[in-house]
Amino acid sequence: MELSKLPGYLLGRLVKAAIVILAIVVCNFFLIHAAPGDPASIIAGQSGAADARFLEQLRAQFGLDQPLYVQLWIYLKGVLTLDLGFSHRQQVAVASLLWDRLPATLLLTGAAFVFALSVGVAMGALAALRVGTWGDSIITVLALTFYATPLFWVGLMLVLLFSVTLEWLPSFGMASVGVDLHGIDVVLDVAKHLLLPALTLGLFYVAVYARLSRATMLEVADQDFVKTARAKGVPEGRILRRHILRNALLPIITFAGIQAGQLIGGSILVETVFAWPGIGRLAFEALLARDYQVLMGVFFCTSVMVVLFNLITDLLYAVVDPRVEVSA
Amino acid sequence: MTRLLTVDSLTVALPQGADRPHAVEDLSLHLDAGEILCVVGESGSGKSITANTVMGLLPKTLKVKTGTVTFEGEPMLGLSAEALRSRRGRRMAMVFQEPMTALNPLMRVGDQIAEALQVHGKGGDARARVPELLAAVNLPDPASLAKMHPFRLSGGQRQRVMIAMALALEPALLIADEPTTALDVTTQMQILRLIREIQARKGMGVMFITHDFGVVAEIADRVAVMQHGRIVEQGPAAEILNAPQHPYTRKLIAAVPHGDAAEKAEIRPAPVLVMKGVEKTYQRGGWFGAKAVVRAVHNADFTLNKGETLGLVGESGSGKSTLARCVVRLVEPEKGEILFHGKDLRPLSRQGWLPYRKRIQMVFQDPYASLNPRRKVGDAITEGPITHGVSAAEARERALDLLRLVKLDPSAMERYPHEFSGGQRQRIGLARALAMQPELLIADEPVSALDVSVQAQVLDLLAEIRQRLGLTMLFITHDLRVAAQICDRIAVMQRGAIVELGPTAQVFGAPQHAYTRALLDSIPGRDWTPPALAETA
Numbered sequence: 001m002e003l004s005k006l007p008g009y010l011l012g013r014l015v016k017a018a019i020v021i022l023a024i025v026v027c028n029f030f031l032i033h034a035a036p037g038d039p040a041s042i043i044a045g046q047s048g049a050a051d052a053r054f055l056e057q058l059r060a061q062f063g064l065d066q067p068l069y070v071q072l073w074i075y076l077k078g079v080l081t082l083d084l085g086f087s088h089r090q091q092v093a094v095a096s097l098l099w100d101r102l103p104a105t106l107l108l109t110g111a112a113f114v115f116a117l118s119v120g121v122a123m124g125a126l127a128a129l130r131v132g133t134w135g136d137s138i139i140t141v142l143a144l145t146f147y148a149t150p151l152f153w154v155g156l157m158l159v160l161l162f163s164v165t166l167e168w169l170p171s172f173g174m175a176s177v178g179v180d181l182h183g184i185d186v187v188l189d190v191a192k193h194l195l196l197p198a199l200t201l202g203l204f205y206v207a208v209y210a211r212l213s214r215a216t217m218l219e220v221a222d223q224d225f226v227k228t229a230r231a232k233g234v235p236e237g238r239i240l241r242r243h244i245l246r247n248a249l250l251p252i253i254t255f256a257g258i259q260a261g262q263l264i265g266g267s268i269l270v271e272t273v274f275a276w277p278g279i280g281r282l283a284f285e286a287l288l289a290r291d292y293q294v295l296m297g298v299f300f301c302t303s304v305m306v307v308l309f310n311l312i313t314d315l316l317y318a319v320v321d322p323r324v325e326v327s328a
Numbered sequence: 329m330t331r332l333l334t335v336d337s338l339t340v341a342l343p344q345g346a347d348r349p350h351a352v353e354d355l356s357l358h359l360d361a362g363e364i365l366c367v368v369g370e371s372g373s374g375k376s377i378t379a380n381t382v383m384g385l386l387p388k389t390l391k392v393k394t395g396t397v398t399f400e401g402e403p404m405l406g407l408s409a410e411a412l413r414s415r416r417g418r419r420m421a422m423v424f425q426e427p428m429t430a431l432n433p434l435m436r437v438g439d440q441i442a443e444a445l446q447v448h449g450k451g452g453d454a455r456a457r458v459p460e461l462l463a464a465v466n467l468p469d470p471a472s473l474a475k476m477h478p479f480r481l482s483g484g485q486r487q488r489v490m491i492a493m494a495l496a497l498e499p500a501l502l503i504a505d506e507p508t509t510a511l512d513v514t515t516q517m518q519i520l521r522l523i524r525e526i527q528a529r530k531g532m533g534v535m536f537i538t539h540d541f542g543v544v545a546e547i548a549d550r551v552a553v554m555q556h557g558r559i560v561e562q563g564p565a566a567e568i569l570n571a572p573q574h575p576y577t578r579k580l581i582a583a584v585p586h587g588d589a590a591e592k593a594e595i596r597p598a599p600v601l602v603m604k605g606v607e608k609t610y611q612r613g614g615w616f617g618a619k620a621v622v623r624a625v626h627n628a629d630f631t632l633n634k635g636e637t638l639g640l641v642g643e644s645g646s647g648k649s650t651l652a653r654c655v656v657r658l659v660e661p662e663k664g665e666i667l668f669h670g671k672d673l674r675p676l677s678r679q680g681w682l683p684y685r686k687r688i689q690m691v692f693q694d695p696y697a698s699l700n701p702r703r704k705v706g707d708a709i710t711e712g713p714i715t716h717g718v719s720a721a722e723a724r725e726r727a728l729d730l731l732r733l734v735k736l737d738p739s740a741m742e743r744y745p746h747e748f749s750g751g752q753r754q755r756i757g758l759a760r761a762l763a764m765q766p767e768l769l770i771a772d773e774p775v776s777a778l779d780v781s782v783q784a785q786v787l788d789l790l791a792e793i794r795q796r797l798g799l800t801m802l803f804i805t806h807d808l809r810v811a812a813q814i815c816d817r818i819a820v821m822q823r824g825a826i827v828e829l830g831p832t833a834q835v836f837g838a839p840q841h842a843y844t845r846a847l848l849d850s851i852p853g854r855d856w857t858p859p860a861l862a863e864t865a
Contacts, residue, residue, distance in 0.1 A: 065386065224429040225425055225432040228490070228493075229443075231417065231421065232416065232443070232444040232493060233413050233414060233415070233447050234443060234447045243435075246432075247434060321433075322433075322477040323477070
């Protein structure tokens with residue numbers, strides 16, 4: 001890629017991304033409105049007094065008596081100023097609620113992502129090198145097992161083994177409760193809590209990366225330019241690093257981009273199982289409590305993430321693969 | 329002269345279950361320094377396996393059973409992997425057939441050449457040597473070319489890079505495995521000259537693998553002819569080319585398209601197809617980038633008369649396929665008239681086109697890709713007629729007739745495409761096209777993917793069918809020898825335009841356009857006239 005083309009390309013892509021996000025926000029808005037149940041009656045129900053006049057008053061107070069397009073306009077204006085509304089249930093602004101929870105989720109999913117990518121690609125590469133041998137079979141079987149086992153079950157079993165039986169690791173939460181820790185101890189404490197949920201979340205992707213990288217490496221190893229490298233006397237180790245692995249990385253980047261986009265939305269189950277105080281659990285609780293403002297905030301947050309990581313993936317691709325022409 | 333390479337009674341086993349027990353059997357050959365040995369044979373004859381054995385690059389599934397390979401006085405087969413590696417690239421180098429895939433797409437070409445130097449401990453010279461090497465293979469502006477990635481280079485340029493890479497450490501032996509087969513004819517001639525020139529300058533021994541006797545005539549000092557893993561005949565080039573002894577060699581040489589056509593029937597002007605002012609332009613780029621415009625077809629008028637075969641010749645990218653595809657609307661031109669029996673086809677709707685689909689049929693280049701692998705041959709042939717309202721029974725009857733016409737067994741109806749060889753599949757493709765009883769047949773490089781003896785069979789078949797059915801044919805090819813053999817008239821295309829159009833004999837005998845002359849000069853082995861050989865069984 002020619003670097004001079006980059007700013008124009010980036011600008012074009014950002015404009016497109018903004019349009020996509022706007023469309024998603026509008027869709028979310030209508031989706032929530034299509035769901036049965038009227039927010040006013042929920043609030044009234046929760047406060048215990050539900051006569052018709054109180055309902056009217058609530059509707060007027062929250063603007064629910066306005067026509068739909070006016071409500072949409074108000075919501076869009078809010079989103080543009082990053083005001084995502086107010087959670088009546090928790091009595092906090094949605095944006096600050098999301099800000100509080102975001103770091104925990106990013107820590108969890110980021111750790112799972114790095115774990116899955118590094119272990120998965122390493123396993124795949126190893127299997128490809130030893131194709132047709134015992135090592136290959138063991139890795140393939142292992143990957144298939146990870147692939148086929150449901151997440152929550154893996155989580156529960158890990159808890160059973162490491163927390164209940166062996167008592168090595170804590171089973172829930174993000175930090176130990178009721179202990180006063182400082183400095184490095186805090187980090188270690190969080191790391192201990194992080195291990196099981198990150199492992200649970202990552203195992204499925206380990207399998208995906210292992211299988212993907214094994215297949216692409218075998219495919220690349222068969223290509224003509226690898227033979228060329230051999231014919232000019234390049235040692236096997238260098239062929240692997242400089243010729244096979246680099247080319248095999250391309251499809252892996254594509255998939256990593258997809259996974260990264262799901263970093264926030266994909267952890268609902270794991271966060272619930274391990275009581276991890278992140279966005280996923282927030283979404284789950286908001287759903288149960290019909291806290292629609294929060295739910296819409298989570299949707300907005302995840303969609304921004306997906307669009308963002310798609311853009312990053314495409315940029316990365318253009319940097320890694322010289323054949324990719326950037327044109328918006 | 330010093331003996332560089334000796335291969336003595338080499339036998340390489342094929343894995344069990346292959347169609348023959350040995351890839352190469354009891355093969356002996358030798359090569360001196362400063363000599364070019366051409367190993368000739370059709371696909372599957374074991375020529376590439378021989379080359380890979382010498383290089384120590386055999387796939388793990390193939391094992392050397394017996395025999396010795398001696399290179400520069402040392403036995404090669406017993407050497408350790410590391411000892412072989414240190415010789416590859418340094419003492420012996422290889423150039424492959426497919427320049428488009430033989431270079432690492434993610435590495436700059438300069439780095440790839442430098443790598444050859446680095447892995448043999450000469451990395452220090454790389455900075456100075458790389459531009460030198462690129463210049464030595466006549467590439468323009470070596471310094472900036474070294475910084476490019478392979479996808480920016482043409483096939484010919486890539487092949488030059490491959491040769492520069494092979495020559496980086498001045499090896500004593502160069503093995504070239506069909507290095508020009510994937511290239512256009514003019515590029516092929518340049519590469520052949522380059523190899524010969526460098527070989528003469530450095531006194532290298534070259535083992536040149538090819539299937540093309542034209543190329544052999546162009547470059548070889550000595551020739552070894554291979555069939556089914558064995559060398560059937562071996563000797564000085566002049567001897568093999570002009571007085572072949574073995575029946576297989578004689579058959580191969582007899583199959584070389586000889587250029588002079590058989591008696592041509594008189595063609596009366598009765599236009600079936602007239603192309604007038606057809607233009608097709610491709611555009612690339614949009615929003616932010618600059619637009620790139622390629623004029624794929626322009627100034628390409630021609631008239632095709634009833635019963636006539638018109639050859640469209642030109643190099644890749646000349647627009648010959650695009651022009652042909654415009655006729656059947658696989659490509660939609662922006663301008664011009666496509667008159668079929670006086671009716672302009674271009675403005676017709678999809679519906680309006682339907683009746684013409686039947687009357688104009690096409691045969692494609694790749695016999696492997698142009699048949700649906702999951703459909704029986706019978707279904708592939710009858711599908712068209714049935715779609716156009718012929719009853720299943722009648723379509724079947726016609727399909728059986730056609731299989732006989734293209735000399736295939738009627739049992740082929742119930743078999744799948746993968747059970748047939750390339751030549752057989754191309755005949756199936758032909759039968760499928762003929763099943764529609766077309767008036768006009770468009771053949772897009774129908775013999776380019778075939779071995780020379782199979783190619784000769786398909787060409788004979790085409791000529792015969794044409795005579796029997798009175799077909800009108802538009803025949804697209806990059807091979808001038810093939811065109812000369814089958815076409816009544818020839819249209820030479822260059823960069824989207826027809827630059828010369830005339831009767832075959834006239835175009836070949838007295839070419840008017842400079843490009844036509846360049847093409848004719850590039851025909852490999854143009855100075856060699858294949859000897860008239862009595863047909864051998």
